[in-house]
Amino acid sequence: MADLTLYIATGPSPLSSRFQEMLDMLLTGAAFGQPTALWLTDGCIASLALASHDDSLVNLADFGVRCLASEQALQAHPGLPLPVEPMDDDTLAALRAQAREIRVF
Template identity: 55%
Template sequence: MASQFFIATANAPLSDRFQEMLDMLMTGAAFGLPTTLWLTDGCLSVLSALPVNDSLSQLADFGVRCVAGSQEGMAQEHLQLEILSADALRSLRHESQQVLVF
């Protein structure tokens, strides 16, 4: 089965493009597509300074796996993050059939 791997960078969290990515994540997961979101350290830092985003906090409810390399700077406890090593993140990226960077 195909899998999607999204990488959220610090380029503009919670912008229209970021919201579009969240919609794509939830849609894919709602149709049973294995979907993973990697919140990079830069993205986590930016998100920690922003108000809580409901779509972001609902990802786990849709079956989206949220991963990160660390929780440094992350003040939003509502996110269910799985902390992975750099090797595990690279493996996930390599094994995914579609990789999208936002």
């Protein structure tokens, strides 16, 4: 997993132009076979739960992108429009240590 690119979405506006730019970068890499994961922070998950949904989010799994979030955020906001794997802090730290590149948005 050393060639993984980990994107971390920190913004409270998950459908903003900045977030969309991150999704475009993420999907481009994934389309070319780059192992890619997207960590959705708690604030981002909360915003996604309230927002109207974008098709690019639903398509992430089709490109092999792993979407990750804290167990607490997923329990607080069930029914997201995309598959999200629950992870604890230790697992995220290990993933960050293994990633070749980390991009924070």
